[in-house]
Amino acid sequence: MLLLGAASALVDGINEGVRARGFTDMRPAHGFAFVRLAPDGATVVELAEHLGVTKQAASQMADELVRKGYVERRPHPTDARARLLTLTGRGWACTRAADEAASEVLLPWADALGPDRLATVRTALSTLAVPGRIRPTW
Amino acid sequence: MLLLGAASALVDGINEGVRARGFTDMRPAHGFAFVRLAPDGATVVELAEHLGVTKQAASQMADELVRKGYVERRPHPTDARARLLTLTGRGWACTRAADEAASEVLLPWADALGPDRLATVRTALSTLAVPGRIRPTW
DNA sequence: CCCATGTAGTCAAGCTGCTTGACCAAATAG
């Protein structure tokens, strides 16, 4: 289906842009994690739910991101068992790079389309998409 | 991105429909393979190119599909090295089931949208999607 | 006609990202 092709092209394009900006050790999956971590941080379990994987998988991804310097594990303010994962400066820089890359990919597309048809596409897609479903690994 | 959510929902929906029709041992990736095999069959290498994986990976997927009875390995009519992978009766039945499932998922969506806006969405997506790119494994 | 190079396919080994299962420590309910 061409919906899939478009989605792939989009993800590839953004990933390409992120790498071009110097973050060569990032995969698209990391970007999906950043979406959840960006506002106020999250626990491993919350991250796991957001990504649709087990908490072990999320934990080991967190390990990787900590090792690479994008994420910190801080003590949770109210729960001594939990740890709050938050973005480091480098993590935020990468998030900004991803936003830039995304605009870069979408801008010419939105331009060619015009605001009206763009809105049509957006609403059309949002009726099909169930909220929060981001499981790219088939 | 909500484009991804829509793509995921679509794939999941179709896969669900296929399973509901009795083909419980199928993954979405198999469907992508069928797209290439359906018209006249294909060799392992052609399948590999279509899926964007190595020929070894394609070959072992072919093994699986043969084992499950969806695909046959026949001698290639003009090249004694090659083997032509073709769908069996069961393979065609599964293809038909997938088509039905796809319409089932898309029909209410297309209905709600109307032909005009549907066409808009289609053309919009096709400008973004590069041809033949179907690599769902990020 | 024959050899050199290219191509289709398989075998084998290894890696990566995920899973299931078991467990500990802190939180929470009774």
Added chain:
DNA sequence: CTATTTGGTCAAGCAGCTTGACTACATGGG
């Protein structure tokens, strides 16, 4: 104060892919 739930980790295993090496057939130039 115990019993259960919840956040997190450790360990082992698996699925789907990769790279590398090899065989059998194809093909083009001498």
